[in-house]
Amino acid sequence: MNRDNHTRVTEFLLLGLSDDPQTQLLLAILFLGMFLGTVLGSFLFIYLVLSDSQLHTPMYFFLCNLSLADFGMSTSIVPQALIHMLTKKNVITFMSCSAQLFFSLSFGATQCLVLAVMSYDRYLAVCDPMHYSLIMTGRVCGQLAVGCWVCSIVGSSVDVIVTLCLPYQGDNRIDHFFCEAPVLLTLASGDTHKAELAIFFMGVMILLTPVPLILVSYTFIIVTVVRIKTISGRVKAFSTCGSHLLVVILFYGTGIISYMTLKSSKMQMKQVAVFYSVINPMLNPIIYSLRNKDVMRAFRNAVKRR
Structure with missing residues (x-):
């Protein structure tokens, strides 16, 4: 798509992960399988928690929030990528790109914050069991969950605004399989220094700030x-x-590589993005279910009821 250097970009061309048709078909099959695994795994986990009274605890409440964030992350990215792989129509409008950027960032940031809250929950459960039920009440858990979602939406809004308010003229080819802030910055026509600083700052707030809490909790x-x-x-x-x-x-690990190292190679960014946006949401329900006797018991009880 040839564009005049002074014409504002109204749509982007996603170059995807490969130019080879056979590779694209294979990737589409893999992406579809992992997406279905994410959807089924996330909603099955949420169903089991809601249907089994023994799982009505703070830990499983936060895991349900994590499952919702996993589902949201995957849904905001994978269906669009599948359409592009199968139809070979890689055009995405500016507004659709903005929406994808916002939702993927919001759900990803929610995952970060929920994981941090869960580390604090596990710390109280293991290190201070006598006061655990007094501290982690239903009201407190609800407030923590709402705080995670609100902070994620606010932080994502900042990243989207500073990224998309830049002038985009001329080249509209995104060397990625979805709209992501660090990649979009490489296409901006103006000075991106302030935008990069803003994204880095939000990355510190969302990604790095919870790390000390997690490390201290697990110590x-x-x-x-x-x-x-x-x-x-x-x-x-x-x-x-x-x-x-x-x-x-x-x-x-994958999130820090993408958003705290803005100068990573394009191939590295795409490979890392595949992991945290497609593979990781599928793995989370498996990791928490197969290694958890209570969840497996709830699953067997649900099967028996059928």
Whole structure:
């Protein structure tokens, strides 16, 4: 698409992950399988938690929020990518790109904050069980969840505004499979320094600020678990917290690479984006379900009721 250098861009061309038709078909099949796995896994997990009274605890409440964020992240990106792979029509309007950018950022930021809150929840459950039920009341859990969603929406709005308020003229080819802030900045015609600083600052607030909380929480958790005398008690504590820590490492690691290192190579950014936007949302329900006896028990009970 040839455009005059002085014509404002009204649509973008997503170049995707590959130019080869066979590779695109294979990627489409893989993306579709992982998307269906994300949708089924997330809603099955939420259904099990809602239908089993023994799972009505703060930990599973936050896991439901995480599942919703996983579903939202995947839904905001994968269907559009599938359409482009299968129809070979890679055009996305400026408004659609803006919406995709906003929703993917919002759901991704929510995942970050919910994971941080969950680390605090696990800290209280393991290190201060006597006061756990007094601190993590239903009202407090609701306030923490709402706070995660609101902060994510506000932070994402800032990133979207500073990114899309820049002038976009001439080249409209996005070397990516969805609209992402660091990639869009490379197409901007004006000075992107302030926008990069704003995105970096929001990345510090959303991505890096919770990290000390997580590290401190798990330091105390590990020390407490090591002091547990019974082997069964240690195994139970490590099983619950190990799943959460694995998800934290996978998501935070890839997110920091994308949004805290804006000068990463294009191929690296696309590979990392595939992991945290497509693969990770599919893995989360599996990690939390297969390693959790309570969830598996709830699943067996649900099957028996059928």
